Amino acid sequence: MELERFSYDNKIVRNFAYATMLWGVVGMLVGLLIATQLFVPELNFSIPFLTFGRIRPLHTNAVIFAFVGNAIFMGIYYSLPRLLKTPMFSKLLSAIHFWGWQLIIVAAAITLPLGITTSKEYAELEWPIDIAITLVWVVFGINMIGTLLKRRESHIYVAIWFYLATWVTVAVLHIVNSFEIPVTFLKSYSLYAGVQDALVQWWYGHNAVAFFLTTPYLGLMYYYLPKAANRPVYSYRLSILHFWTLIFIYIWAGPHHLLYSALPDWAQSLGTVFSAMLIAPSWGGMINGLLTLRGAWDRVRQDPILKFMVVAVTAYGMATFEGPTLSLKNVNAIAHFTDWIIAHVHVGALGWNGFLTFGILYWLIPRLWRTNLYSVKMANVHFWIGFLGIVFYALSMWFSGITQSLMWKQFNDLGTLQYPNFLETVLQIVPMYIIRATGGTLYLTGVVLMIYNLIKTIRQGSFLAEESAEAPALHPFKDPFKKGTRHRWLEGKPVYFTVASLIVILIGGIVEFVPTFLVKSNIPTIASVKPYTPLELQGRDIYIREACNSCHSQLVRPFRSETERYGEYSKAGEYVYDHPFLWGSKRTGPDLHRVGGKYPNSWHYLHMENPRSMSPGSLMPPYPWLLENDLNTSTTAAKIKALRKIGVPYPEGYEDIANDELVKQADAIALDLQKNGIPAEPQKEIIALIAYLQRLGTDIKVNKQTAQK
Helix, strand or coil: CCEEEEEEECHHHHHHHHHHHHHHHHHHHHHHHHHHHCCCHHHHCCCHHHCHHHHHHHHHHHHHHHHHHHHHHHHHHHHHHHHHCCCCCCHHHHHHHHHHHHHHHHHHHHHCCCCCCCCCCCCCCCHHHHHHHHHHHHHHHHHHHHHHHCCCCCCCCHHHHHHHHHHHHHHHHHHHHCCEEEEECCEEEECCCHHHHHHHHHHHHHHHHHHHHHHHHHHHHHHHHHHHHCCCCCCHHHHHHHHHHHHHHHCCCHHHHHCCCCCCHHHHHHHHHHHHHCHHHHHHHHHHHHHCCCCCHHHHCCCHHHHHHHHHHHHHHHHHHHHHHHCCHHHHHHHCECHHHHHHHHHHHHHHHHHHHHHHHHHHHHHHCCCCCCCHHHHHHHHHHHHHHHHHHHHHHHHHHHHHHHHHHCECCCCCECCCCHHHHHHCCHHHHHHHHHHHHHHHHHHHHHHHHHHHHHHHCCCCCEEEEEEECCCCCCCCCCCCCHHHHHHCCHHHHHHHHHHHHHHHHHHHHHHHHHCHHHCCCCCCCCCCCHHHHHHHHHHHHCCHHHCCCCCCCCCHHHHHHCCCCCCHHHHCCCCCCCCCCECCCCCCCCCCCCCCHHHHHHHHHCHHHHCCCCCCCCCCHHHHCECCCCCHHHHHHHHHHCCCCCCCCHHHHHHHHHHHHHHHHHHHHHHCCCCCCCCEHHHHHHHHHHHCCHHHHHCCCCCCC
8 A cells, every 4th residue: 555755743733832831830820929919918019900800810811721722732733643644734724823822812911910801700801802712713623624634544533532522612612602792892791691691601611621621631631641651542432431421411510600599490400410420421531541551550650751641630530529529519508619619620720731731741842852851850850849739739728618618607606607707717718828829839830840851851852843754545444334333433524523522512501501591480580670870880890800709709699607697698680680790609708799788888998998997907909099090981871882782771862861870979979988088089980889889789678579570
């Protein structure tokens, strides 16, 4: 059989490898800064761009989409051509993909500290950047599927199944969750409101973890672990079972992020049941990965690459055991909104994504530069420093989370809360925050060590830009479509395979979305709930800009400990005009859904100026610029019109008088402040924020007789 000659493009792999290391350091450095701000809030230096709320999404986006994203593309651009025995479909598309992705990351790094955000976790970027993400993702897809169509291998390997499922599912998730109505060039409102927005967001958020942090990494595991161990994958049949059950079940589990919320009970139950089922395929994949090392375990003692990969797969197993456990309602009642969730997320991110990426880099870089690793000893030191960093991080956050929850729920003998002041529960866990930051420092130190080791490796080697290869042309053999060979048949049909993956992942979303959106009784409305006034609306957007929802929830769950602390539990109908929803996912500070009317205007003013003046010992940063910045009212009319288009019942023409009403309400608040000795000016941003905070939860406080419309 005649062999055809061709070459693999290693330059695109090199570029993504460089980007992985660069953004990894940036993302982790920002993470370390915000972790330290939790016990030294002065580290924001009273600069808006450095406050916890604004740079927390910078940390999550940098780690998820910059560090992990570039690592995914690095791994795929190396493995895909070699598995298919053909170059990538187009070098031009590869270059557009690389530079387009880096520009998106830079855009995120600029806009997020400026407070330009949608507030939706892991989807904070505004609509022009969302469009850019869509275009770059399509370019990546065309390049990948084009490569599949010109392959020289009949069957597509299991790693590529996961690459395909990743591409098609992330496309669906991103598009559906990004439906929003633009207000200005860098401001939009979510098309969905309240409970529906929460369901879509956590369907996206959970599956962003599933299909950006998990399935592509499983594909990388199925390629790089056998390569590093020089062993075949343990079980082909288990791979098939692992793949299809995982992508089918994962997509249903999103509602477990909304247990005990205003989401309909049936949707919460679906999330719990499918989350519990998810442990089976997840552990099937972990077992398949670990058993691939059969006969090679003795090498794990010496080989740092295998050490990183074994711990990565084990961390995947731990995280996928903990996830279903946390989705049980009794466990969730303890863990949700606490640092336990932070520990869970970081076991996956630091252990699974981080360590597998390090293992791949240590395996890949010497091959691209045709040399040996500069220092195996240094790589082993990196492994142990990183491992210790994970242990410090996870243990401190588990302990912190359980402590928080127990203190929030503790009652004394008189039947009242043992710790009614929320701040008491925060100060108790400060030592855990210090240990967490120590763990992060260790982990980042290991990464810096790795980069030094790889730079020395690169300098001693010679880069191979075009790697020659040869293989016979695609053999026109066709597997029959019959029992026993159906999957083999499908493996030879990449387009059918992609369509089948799409159908499988759509089922769960459709079943959960359609009733929630179309059955009115799922979201009972409340007659006394009205749209926000223009000033409250502007204040809400300041709340979003400063990402107050990073630390404060707006969801009182139906627990005695929460209704005693905050007030009446939250109802679905209270959020029908909230575009987007602002329930939050973590309580570093107290819930704010019933804060309206709880404190006078002067308390809020002084608290935002210097939190410690009203709450001695508070770890909340000050926001002095809110007292200095003038409120931008030029956008009020556009905001009113945009919200009316998506269902908020502002009367026609209301936008023409909106700023007049805004001024009246601002004058009233400023006058009240002045009466209390505060020289407040009505045109400042702080006035709008106070108006919004004083509105929260008051619709049903004013009129407790709710009515079904």
